[in-house]
Amino acid sequence: MKHLLFPTVIWQGNRNVTQQEKTDWFNAYLENSNEDGISMDFLGYQSFHKLPQFENIFKDIIINVNNYLDSLSIDKSNLQLYITKSWVNVKTTSGNPEHDHCENHISFTYYPHINEEYSNDLRFYRQGRSTPNEPYFGFLEDIITEWTPDNCKSFAIPISEGDIVVFPANLSHSTEGEDYMESFKTLCALEKSRFCVGGDILITRKTTEKYDKLLPPMDNWLTFNSL
Ligand SMILES: [Fe+2]
Numbered sequence: 001m002k003h004l005l006f007p008t009v010i011w012q013g014n015r016n017v018t019q020q021e022k023t024d025w026f027n028a029y030l031e032n033s034n035e036d037g038i039s040m041d042f043l044g045y046q047s048f049h050k051l052p053q054f055e056n057i058f059k060d061i062i063i064n065v066n067n068y069l070d071s072l073s074i075d076k077s078n079l080q081l082y083i084t085k086s087w088v089n090v091k092t093t094s095g096n097p098e099h100d101h102c103e104n105h106i107s108f109t110y111y112p113h114i115n116e117e118y119s120n121d122l123r124f125y126r127q128g129r130s131t132p133n134e135p136y137f138g139f140l141e142d143i144i145t146e147w148t149p150d151n152c153k154s155f156a157i158p159i160s161e162g163d164i165v166v167f168p169a170n171l172s173h174s175t176e177g178e179d180y181m182e183s184f185k186t187l188c189a190l191e192k193s194r195f196c197v198g199g200d201i202l203i204t205r206k207t208t209e210k211y212d213k214l215l216p217p218m219d220n221w222l223t224f225n226s227l
Helices: 019-031 052-071 187-191
Strands: 011-014 079-091 096-099 106-114 122-125 154-157 163-168 173-175 194-205
Touching: 011 052, 019 052, 019 079, 019 106, 019 187, 019 194, 052 079, 052 106, 052 163
Parallel strands: none
Antiparallel strands: 011 163, 079 194, 096 173, 106 163, 106 194, 122 154, 122 173
8 A cells, every 4th residue: 555645735726717808818918018018027017916807816716725725624714815916927939947936825827818829737846856755866867667746856737728726835836938038019919828827825814812833914013114
């Protein structure tokens, strides 16, 4: 009998995407991108969750985040969850190199539009240089007969339109493709893309009643600027 211990939980859900929603995302991109046709969090475009036209979409994303927490048997009654930022990551042939969002607690991706020509997997990586099943780094590299979920160092999840993926923010991930910025200045250009919405979440307690390895509620925080 084989025991699989300490798995990493990644939640993948899906919602139906209407043509109107796609148009809303494309217009939001054009309104929240620079003169070069680029919209990314590092350019300051990181507040898509605040746009009223996407309220119901973020409610669906929150349902999937709750499913992720439920799958870990987490008691949510004392938790306050905050979306700290959300951005759009729109691609054709370019990809995203391996990275994480470790300054947050939970991350999500949502795909309201995928041009099939540019569909791409989302790849996750084991944390740490060697895996728990390697006595030393590189042991498995050349001696295994096949990569499986049990022995792999990375695992690619196929992504479909409407998918919502929830994962630990400190888990490294990537999408295959060249590493360069792409420009989108028209609805037509955006229709040819793979359109991804990314977001990050922070967790605190709801109250200061006790301490249980959670951040205290935000209304207990004091900014240095107020003194
Ligand atoms: Fe990411």
